[in-house]
Amino acid sequence: MGGDRFERVAAAVAGVPFMSPDQGRIVGDHVRRTAARDVLELGTAHGVGAAYLAAGLEDPAAGRVTTVDFAAAVYEPGPEAVLERAGVRDRVEIVRAYSSYTWWLKEQVAARSDAAGNVTPGYDFVYLDGAKHFTIDGLAVVLVEKLLRPGGWLLMDDLDWRYADDPGRDATDGIVHRSLSEAELREPHLRAVFDLIVAQHESFTELRVQDEYWGWARKAPGEPRRYSLETSRPLDALVLGAARKAKRRVRARVRAVRAARAVRAR
Numbered sequence: 001m002g003g004d005r006f007e008r009v010a011a012a013v014a015g016v017p018f019m020s021p022d023q024g025r026i027v028g029d030h031v032r033r034t035a036a037r038d039v040l041e042l043g044t045a046h047g048v049g050a051a052y053l054a055a056g057l058e059d060p061a062a063g064r065v066t067t068v069d070f071a072a073a074v075y076e077p078g079p080e081a082v083l084e085r086a087g088v089r090d091r092v093e094i095v096r097a098y099s100s101y102t103w104w105l106k107e108q109v110a111a112r113s114d115a116a117g118n119v120t121p122g123y124d125f126v127y128l129d130g131a132k133h134f135t136i137d138g139l140a141v142v143l144v145e146k147l148l149r150p151g152g153w154l155l156m157d158d159l160d161w162r163y164a165d166d167p168g169r170d171a172t173d174g175i176v177h178r179s180l181s182e183a184e185l186r187e188p189h190l191r192a193v194f195d196l197i198v199a200q201h202e203s204f205t206e207l208r209v210q211d212e213y214w215g216w217a218r219k220a221p222g223e224p225r226r227y228s229l230e231t232s233r234p235l236d237a238l239v240l241g242a243a244r245k246a247k248r249r250v251r252a253r254v255r256a257v258r259a260a261r262a263v264r265a266r
Helices: 003-012 021-033 048-055 079-086 101-111 134-147 182-186 189-198 235-265
Strands: 038-042 064-069 092-096 123-128 148-157 204-210 214-219 226-230
Touching (some): 021 048, 021 123, 038 048, 038 134, 048 064, 079 092, 101 134, 123 134, 134 189
Parallel strands (some): 064 092, 123 148
């Protein structure tokens, strides 16, 4: 995205979770480079991601970002304030609906389907950074494929995030759910979604894993399947990141063991 535009957004959202300036530049540049007009974000939170996506629109008058979160999502600062501060509020539609964005996606697919079951797609780029839950996001990517125009991209964040690394987080951010099993706590849900659903879908034929936490998939039915691994960080940063991830897992395991001992001691 344009340097001045990026700097303005970066300054406006400084200190607000959850997207870093480096990540913001990557997604904003992708929107600009691919001339995406209709952009969808699943998982709004504070609205930082939506701000960077909106800043990447080459023609703000013709382009639009729609960002969707579940109905009870409450963040401070809220996305309205963050987007206003970033100067992109008029380019973003904020949707808080239903218990999760999957039902909203279902409504979009239904509205765009004809009597024969053909779906008219409506998005050029979809950024998924929401529940990080296999059941929710596994269905979400199936519905996203229907809404994504040929040549459009899906980007999934936090491929290797695990619930065991953040035991204080509710499994689906307030959505009613069954208790997670040990396997569901230990294994990265989005990695499974990417590997077992997206990468095996016949429409997603260009696949890329970036820095081990971002999964890119281009909808290009009929093209030869391609899968690549990329890094945008120096090697020492990757090593340091892996070490920190291992340390978080050890700490989470220690907390789990202590909690189990406390229960047995009662």
